[in-house]
Structures are given as structure tokens and as C-alpha cells.
Amino acid sequence: MKNEFDTPVTLEYATELLQSRVRRIDDSEKLPLRELSGRTLAGDVCALHDQPPFPRSPLDGYAVRAADTAGACRNDPITLRVIAEVDAGGTFEGAVGEGEAVRIMTGAPIPEDCDAVIGQEDTDYGESTVNVYISVAPYENYCRQGEDYRRGDILLPDRTHIGPVETGIIGSLGIAEADVYRKPRVLLMSTGDELVMPGSELTPGKIYDSNLFTFEAMLRDWGAEVVAATHSSDDPEDAVEKITRYAESVDLIITTGGVSVGKKDIMHDVFRIMDVERIFWKIAMKPGMAMLSGIREGKLYLALSGNPYAAFADMHLVVRQVICELTGDDHLQMIRGTAVLADSYKKSSPARRFVRAYVQDGVAHIEGHTGGNGDIASGIGINALLDIPGDSGELRPGDKVSILYL
Ligand code: AMP
Numbered sequence: 001m002k003n004e005f006d007t008p009v010t011l012e013y014a015t016e017l018l019q020s021r022v023r024r025i026d027d028s029e030k031l032p033l034r035e036l037s038g039r040t041l042a043g044d045v046c047a048l049h050d051q052p053p054f055p056r057s058p059l060d061g062y063a064v065r066a067a068d069t070a071g072a073c074r075n076d077p078i079t080l081r082v083i084a085e086v087d088a089g090g091t092f093e094g095a096v097g098e099g100e101a102v103r104i105m106t107g108a109p110i111p112e113d114c115d116a117v118i119g120q121e122d123t124d125y126g127e128s129t130v131n132v133y134i135s136v137a138p139y140e141n142y143c144r145q146g147e148d149y150r151r152g153d154i155l156l157p158d159r160t161h162i163g164p165v166e167t168g169i170i171g172s173l174g175i176a177e178a179d180v181y182r183k184p185r186v187l188l189m190s191t192g193d194e195l196v197m198p199g200s201e202l203t204p205g206k207i208y209d210s211n212l213f214t215f216e217a218m219l220r221d222w223g224a225e226v227v228a229a230t231h232s233s234d235d236p237e238d239a240v241e242k243i244t245r246y247a248e249s250v251d252l253i254i255t256t257g258g259v260s261v262g263k264k265d266i267m268h269d270v271f272r273i274m275d276v277e278r279i280f281w282k283i284a285m286k287p288g289m290a291m292l293s294g295i296r297e298g299k300l301y302l303a304l305s306g307n308p309y310a311a312f313a314d315m316h317l318v319v320r321q322v323i324c325e326l327t328g329d330d331h332l333q334m335i336r337g338t339a340v341l342a343d344s345y346k347k348s349s350p351a352r353r354f355v356r357a358y359v360q361d362g363v364a365h366i367e368g369h370t371g372g373n374g375d376i377a378s379g380i381g382i383n384a385l386l387d388i389p390g391d392s393g394e395l396r397p398g399d400k401v402s403i404l405y406l
């Protein structure tokens, strides 16, 4: 049954339509510091103290009063009296008078009366007195209190993606656990009578299911929780039953297979039976054109092609953006760039195309990666997709292309 939605929509419009229907995840959980990386921060994290908390030495050497070193040089050193030593973790509370210095180690607090540090390589390493060979200006080799961040600064705003750096920052504040949004929960389902699960015997006419595993790995990488990865036969009732079993407990339903126009393209029936409101069917691009999407009870249903590369492209170009919207954490946004083509690309088509590529130093290599939509091995080693506009005609080595990094 045809309707106005059968006209393919642009990729950008498809993404926009889906993002506008996403219900952003608002519930959070508390996790220990060591489990934060990869998660989305819930609530702002503010600095509770200055960092560093005290003026500190960036060098092993001698804390000095800069004025005392005026005119010092290798041929005419200035001698200072070494009155104490302060190591990292220690303190020196005493006064430092004119002509005096304090032996100091990297990370140690600079005594209050000192305003500079001379690296030990610019001295004679003296113990009770030291000859300094250079003069320093006030605040030379001096890390000021709060120069990294200041108490009260909003260091990490709500919905920041937490990686190793952010984890370290939270740790540096002395915070042992933080709130993060819960992971998006996803139901994955492959469809097709021809599919058998890895580990079982391959009988005539069958192939092993690979999409289910590609998708699950991607979703994990993208910070989602795959609540179930299941398979349905080409009987729509079977698919409905499997989806219904999990739909309540997930935010997103992703299926692969059965979205084209063949007799066994069951996802249209599944949408009808389950009363899923259709959002769009078909995106104006190759591969991944045959994608069906809908919404039911506030949850998106994304039905992708069964062809492995088509499904892979839809996962990156569309599903990834939906995950970003669910978490409000934009670290999954694909990064666009340009590259110069190393090889020629002969296929021309009226539709916009995405071609698997390996890009390095601004050069896009596609040789070995231009297999069909059903090919998996062409995807080995790729790190980008070329975004080739419709009607581009043949592309030659040296042509400039737009790319999206995976
Ligand atoms: P479909 O979209 O169901 O028409 O499937 C298109 C092609 O992809 C067919 O050759 C299927 O056998 C293949 N295919 C479908 N689902 C999968 C899957 N989960 N893993 C690998 N190949 C699949």
C-alpha cells in the first residue's frame, strides 16, 4: 500500500524527524569513579577547591625571592643560603629572608616569601649554600594557586561525555562517585528464515546471522545497553511476539531485515499489527535506502535493511544520531572532513552514495572496500565513509571528497 511517506526523505531530514520524537533519558544512577568512563554525566560538576590548591613548584630546584637573583650568571653566580628543604606532599611554613633559598622538589608548595624557582640545573646543586647561575623574574617557574581551575568553576556541565580526562578531573576534585544518566536500553532483532546462529550447523540455503552481532558491538561501543538480541523468523506474528516480549523494558527497538518490497518483507506487517505509527520509509541514499521507522508508546522503532553494509550505514548515519539524542551526549556525532581520493570510483548513480574508505593523512583509500551492500569483508579496516552526492559521475584519483569518520 503506497502513501506519501514512500517518497525517500533526505538523510538529514530522516535524522531530524527521529530526533524530534526521541524522549531524552532523565533517570540517573550513582557510580564509583572507576566506572564513570564511557558514561554521560548527570548534573554539573563544579570545582570544590582551587587546582593546584597552593602555589607549587614545576621543577626540582630552589625556591627563591626573584629580586635576590638579579644579575646572576654563570661567570658571576649569586650565592644563597639554603635554609630548608620541601618535598612534594610536605610544607615549609617558615620565613625566607633576603639572600635565602629553600631546596624544593616538583609538586611541593612554594614557601610564602618566595616568588620564583630556579631549576637545579641552573645551580651548583649546593646543600647549605647554593650558587645560582641565572636570574629569574617574579613568578618564573611558579605555578599559581588555581591556575588549572578555580573553586566554583563549572568544569563539566550536565550531559558531558565522561572519558579518561573527565574521570581524572572528577577524581582531582576528591569526588569518589558521580551521577550519570542510565544507558539507553535497546532491543535488537534480526529477521529472516535463512539465518542461523553462529555455533549451529549451516544447512543448505542458510547463512549465519552477522548483523545481530555487528549491531550489538556497535551499540555497546556507543554506550547503550542491549537488553536483548533476538531473532525472528519471517512470520510477522513471530516478530511481533519477540518485540512485545521486550518493548516495555527498552527505549529503542532496532530490527534488521524485511523492510524492502518482497513477499517476506514482514516489518511493514509488524508495524501494522502493532500499530506503530510510521515516521518514514526509505532514505534517499545508497546503501541503506530501505529503512523504515516508526513510533509507538513514545519508543522509536528503527527497521533496517538486512544487507549487512546497508544496515551498517544506517546504524552509523541514523541510529548513532538517535543514541546521541537519547542521552543528550554529543560525543557520538560523526566528524566530517575532506580527503583526496587515492583510487578511482566508477559507479555513478542519481542517489547520494556512501562508500567505505580508509582515510589517512587526508587521502581516502577505497580499493578493496567497494563491494556490494551484501558484502561484509569490504568493511574490514575502514575508518570513514565517503559522502558522494547524487549524479556525481565517475570519480578519479586526486578528486576531493567529503568524508564522515566512523
Ligand atoms: P532482507 O533485508 O531481509 O531482504 O535481507 C537482505 C539480504 O541480507 C539477504 O541476502 C539476507 O539474507 C541478508 N541478511 C538479512 N539479515 C541478515 C543478518 N542478520 N545477517 C547477515 N545477513 C543478513
Ligand code: MG
Binding pocket: 191, 192, 193, 257, 258, 264, 306
Ligand atoms: Mg529477510
